[in-house]
Amino acid sequence: MTTATTNLRPAPFLRRYLTFTWLTLAIAAAIMVFEAFANPSLVVNTLVTGGMWALMAAGLAMVFGVMNIPNFAHGELFLLGSFTAFTVFSPIQEALFEDPSLTWLKVVGPIPGMVASLVIGAIAGVLLEVVLFRPLRRRSREQWVMNTFLLTAGVSVVAINSYRLVVGNDYHGVPGYWTLPPVDVFGVPISVDRLMVLMIAIVTIGLFALFLQRTRLGRAIRAVSQDETGAQMAGIDLNRVFVLTMGISCALAALAGASLLFLFPAYPDVGLQPLYTAWFVVILAGLGNVPGAVVGAFIVALLQNLTIFYVGVGWVDVLPTVFIMLILLFKPSGLFGSAVKGVWEQ
Amino acid sequence: MSATVPKGRLLDVENVEAGYELLQVLWDVSLHVDEGEFVALLGPNGAGKTTTLRTIAGFLKPLDGGISFRGRAIAGAPAHAVSRMGIGYVSESLNLFPAMSVGENLQVGANAVRDKAQIASTLELVFQLFPRLLERRDQLAGTLSGGERKMLAIGRGLMGSPSLLLVDEPSLGLAPMATVATFEALKALRARGVTILLVEQNVNTTLRLVDRAYVLEQGRIVLEGTGEQLLRNPHVQSAYLGI
16 A cells, blocks of 8 residues: 555656657657748648648557557548548539639538548448458457458558559549638738648547547547456447447548548559558557557658658658657657557457 | 246356366356345355356356346346346456546446436445545546555446446455455445345455355355355365364
8 A cells, every 4th residue: 555655656847757758749849839930831731731640540549449450451541531522522623613703612612522531431430340350350359460450451452452443543633622812820821721621630639539538438439448348347338339439530531531632632542651651650659549649640740841841752751760760769669658558458 | 937036036047057168167056146135156266256257247158057137048148238237247357447547437337327317326325435536536547556446446336336246356465454445345335235246265254244155166066055154164164264
């Protein structure tokens, strides 16, 4: 009893905050503040792409934490979202070309495509769980992480090539969602597309965090990720939680694909770069750590945009990866992971 | 089956055989718990006490035999369904949610309860039984001491308002003081009409506490009786009480 109470005393202020994690965060924040004055567009790009990587990475981290599945087909949900949004938005865009006076359509036009991508993404996630993971789980939980890794990597290859077969190799993109004049933010002109995408990211992540923290189902999801047996003892149906988790995760990835359609047109392997980035983020933050993944997404986006701005676009996958490897050398469990969480018990 | 169930019978385990893969642990185990009773399952290490509880709680499918709860067959039902039917289970390893606060752990325990007033009154009962948990309400479960973790596990089990609580070795790994506190809490629960099936190795204390007890040895029930009867039983005295 006595040892336990002494352990509970918080560490002194300096030792608590002068850690590697806080140092990294402080440096990232300092760079953001500096660049906000020097190159505001870099900060805007960081926030926009960071928000979308956060949507991707949060879902990836949640699926790993709750279901122990390293989902390498996550990028194809990004593709599914971008193609769905393209399909829904194209006729709206044409209507706008023919009659540019439809101001209301200019404002709300992109929303149906995004909602559709959310719904289709959720359906795809539920199907993945029910058709693939559940039969595999029923058969065997041995080598589960390796098996699901191979399974999802296979799904990714099949999905990319099916898309190629059905839709083709063409790029399906849009020049922009909101054809409205740029908005001035602190004297810096920012395109409405970017501003809206940032808003979508903030609202979605906020709602997602509230859902996980404050609702019965959100708590059930977190309970399953921390102790499956304990969750069952509390009357939580694991299968339901798995369906819900996959559905939400895939819906978020599809929403990211839809939102970034004006930067990433839909084509067969458009999902690979977002997939790799999301994995960088999840590994950097610590496997299975959802809030960590959100913060990590912005750090990775900052690294990418600094590379693009100061070194060149060709290095965008190289330098951030090197930085992440350096960070992992000092903190192998990731910035926010004290230990690898969410491994099947027994 | 329900026609032959005596009145007040809550749990009926009939001729259950269970085990893991190639190893059968339970052989023809039969026991029953009536409404409001405090029953213990005693026995040495490896006798199959935990396996019995796991089988009742739905974490293990019996190979043979039947389990019924309030006359309904539950053998083979998934664990979450058994929990929702009103069987709370406090496992040996507790299975708490370490990264959640004490309050959140209790809230998850009430996951299957929709009535907010009922949740609030059960929460009050838990805090009355374990004032310690109220003090530590916002602390993460992973930072609690061993005794506090036991209290939280029992509290979480109570949050689902079970009509039967299965408790696996609450005294395991606890300091004597904490053990006494845990037994006091079980006594208080019983006074409030909660039916308890308790697994213990602490034979002397347990037999003074419970209404009835079973002795399990090598996967078979070898003795059954009231606490007093078993305390006077020569086999129990020589094997467990060192008299």
